[in-house]
Amino acid sequence: MHVVVNAAMSVDGKLSSRRREQIAISGPEDFDRVDQLRADSDAVMVGVGTILADDPSLTIDDPDRRAARTDRGEPENPARVVADSRIRTPPDATVLDDRAQTYLLVSEAAPPDFVEEMEDAGAYVIAAGQDRVDLTTTLAKLEGDGIDQLMVEGGGELIFGLLEEALVDDLFVYIGPKVIGGRDAPTLADGDGFIEDFPEPELADVDRVDDGVVLHWTF
Ligand SMILES: NC(=O)C1=CN([C@@H]2O[C@H](COP(=O)(O)OP(=O)(O)OC[C@H]3O[C@@H](n4cnc5c(N)ncnc54)[C@H](O)[C@@H]3O)[C@@H](O)[C@H]2O)C=CC1
Numbered sequence: 001m002h003v004v005v006n007a008a009m010s011v012d013g014k015l016s017s018r019r020r021e022q023i024a025i026s027g028p029e030d031f032d033r034v035d036q037l038r039a040d041s042d043a044v045m046v047g048v049g050t051i052l053a054d055d056p057s058l059t060i061d062d063p064d065r066r067a068a069r070t071d072r073g074e075p076e077n078p079a080r081v082v083a084d085s086r087i088r089t090p091p092d093a094t095v096l097d098d099r100a101q102t103y104l105l106v107s108e109a110a111p112p113d114f115v116e117e118m119e120d121a122g123a124y125v126i127a128a129g130q131d132r133v134d135l136t137t138t139l140a141k142l143e144g145d146g147i148d149q150l151m152v153e154g155g156g157e158l159i160f161g162l163l164e165e166a167l168v169d170d171l172f173v174y175i176g177p178k179v180i181g182g183r184d185a186p187t188l189a190d191g192d193g194f195i196e197d198f199p200e201p202e203l204a205d206v207d208r209v210d211d212g213v214v215l216h217w218t219f
């Protein structure tokens, strides 16, 4: 499986404010680049923190891109994947609508009643890990289901979890013209943070987009 992380951050490295509400950091050209990345993916993944904060659809905006996928014999939209250790995804979350297949990655601590509720809402539930989703095992299961190209859109906890397990191949970061600040605002990589063996990606490309810049890092 090839894992591509994409996120937009402020000049000071924040994904959002301390209120954890969605903030438009990208401009139109960058949102279009993200739409193309989604169209090139078999699945788009986020953590449940992003579901609770933003209620994203994770579908493709451009109808021509959706048509090109169906012409290739692919589903109109990539599948959606939510990492949600204890099932905090609300049953009326937009990712559970019928526009795409949705996988919910949960831990073995996820209450069985909630698992059943999510399956009734149309999600395909994969469980691995004691208290927290075991990302290595669940991503391998997704690969077994035909997901070769996985795009991850955040947030900071999930991105750190993937970096910690050395699961990231490419990282695209849009840095937009905003300063958000705040010690409690989410950053690109949250979690516990590294204290040694810091991942050291290589800078593959730099592009000026809208009023900011896209950095492409490879691991
Ligand atoms: N600017 C941008 O590009 C983006 C911004 N955001 C922002 O990020 C914030 C949400 O980010 P976070 O609160 O960090 O939540 P998150 O979206 O990273 O979700 C974290 C959750 O993922 C689940 N998870 C399961 N297994 C895990 C594992 N092994 N490692 C890590 N997480 C695991 C846990 O239930 C955990 O609580 C929101 O404010 C949202 O608006 C989110 C996506 C993109």
Ligand SMILES: Nc1nc(O)c(N)c(N[C@@H]2O[C@H](COP(=O)(O)O)[C@@H](O)[C@H]2O)n1
Binding pocket: 006, 007, 008, 022, 023, 024, 025, 026, 027, 030, 031, 034, 046, 050, 054, 055, 056, 057, 058, 059, 153, 154
């Ligand atoms: N690429 C990007 N730029 C920004 O400025 C953002 N605020 C985000 N946020 C993430 O985009 C997703 C929205 O999904 P839908 O369009 O509703 O499908 C979601 O993952 C946000 O957190 N991204």
